[in-house]
Amino acid sequence: MRKRIVVTGMGIVSPIGGDLVSNWNAVLSGKSGIGLISGFNTEGWPTRIAGEVKDFNFDGFVDPKEARRFDRAHLLAIAAGVMAMQSANLTNGGYDPFRAGINIGSGIGGFGLICSTYADFLKGGIRKVSPFFIPGAIINMSSGLLSIRYQLKGPNLSVVTACATGTHAIGDSAKLIERGDVDIMLAGGTESPLTEVAVAGFTNMKALSRRNDEPERASRPFDRDRDGFVMGEGAAVLALESLEHALNRGAPIAAEIVGYGITGDAFHITAPDETADGSKRAMQMALNDAGIAPEEVGYINAHGTSTFYNDRLETLAVKKLFKEHAYKLYMSSTKSMTGHMLGAAGAAEAIYSIMALQTGDIPPTINLENPDPECDLNYVPNKPIKADIAYALSNSFGFGGTNGCILLKKYES
Secondary structure, three states, X not given: OOOOEEEEEEEEEEOOEOOHHHHHHHHHOOOOOEEEOOOOOOOOOOOOEEEOOOOOOOOOXXXXXXXXXXXXXXXXXXXXXXXXXXXXXXXXXXXXXXXXEEEEEOOOOOHHHHHXXXXXXXHHOHHHOOOOHHHHHOOOHHHHHHHHHHOOOOOEEOOOOHHHHHHHHHHHHHHHHHOOOOOEEEEEEEEOOOOHHHHHHHHHOXXXXXXXXXXXXXXXXXEOOOOOEOEEXXXXXXXXXXXXXXXXXXXXXXXXXXXXXEEEOOOOOOOOOOOOHHHHHHHHHHHHHHOOOHHHOOEEEOOOOOOHHHHHHHHHHHHHHHHHHHHOOEEEOOHHHHOEOHHHHHHHHHHHHHHHHHHOEEOOEOOOOOEOOOOOOOOOEOOOEEOOOOXXXXXXXXXXXXXXXXXXXXXXX
């Protein structure tokens, strides 16, 4: 018999906050976390803005030795993972370590450490390369470090599917629980891509916003005047459990994961399918997995990158699947506030979707001033609204044509 999967813990560090409460307060106040890049000199660059995690105190989360040895993406993941374990009341055990696993992925991984180590190598040769360079940079080390800390001896994985990473990590982990392989999975995504080379690469793809004079207004999904996405960094991790296991230990239950959809466009290395077929099928698969009708979905946290093609084609996919109901449900992009946290985005947006289910507050899409005529749904412009919803869908679509959708349900005993 198929097991029910619930979320019992959440941890998040993003450009708009260093914990769950500050993140949710920022979302409901429409706060932007976008500003001028402070990590390196961008004078004369076409794009000079990003969503940075600023003034976050890693004390209590990260050992000083880890802070020196591992890429910032791993440090952010550790912080978010510790928060998730704390909020799930799992830090003191209470689980079989052989039936507890972890899956924290990243789209780019330890890119900052790779860049800085190569610069050191060019200056000083082989002696300047740390023996901790390889373990400090590889993508799966976020999972490795947290598995060691909490003795999670079940599956130890890392998904790498570009901007869909966090969503796929959660969905794949839920399926491991559903079929009875494990009782608990720590799942999510992390990213710290704000290096010269990464920003230059996305800039030269003409993917990034160049609204440098108005950083807080630069990420504007579904708006006619959008000119690209804004890079962001951060991490988000969820503690997932079988309902039976959660109830047996008296765990707090935030929401239920009831559906998961995963598809491929097989169309282009970066552009979404012009028919929106892949994203539509992923959403349909999530609904089919849960056994619900499209009309039961009340809210969609959109991938909503603030790029011309994504916003238009995601809107098209929703209209194709939901038909008339597309105009009745709520759909918003929290990337308008956080920027695009790449591999961490899907996990962060799953958390925001869970909070919407819990509180009845639908997050806004800020900076939506002049809607694109082809983007004509209810994107909750600029201010949150109150709505009692039972189901929320969280969408993530990535380079390479990879699509993932998670269907979340308000928990009912």
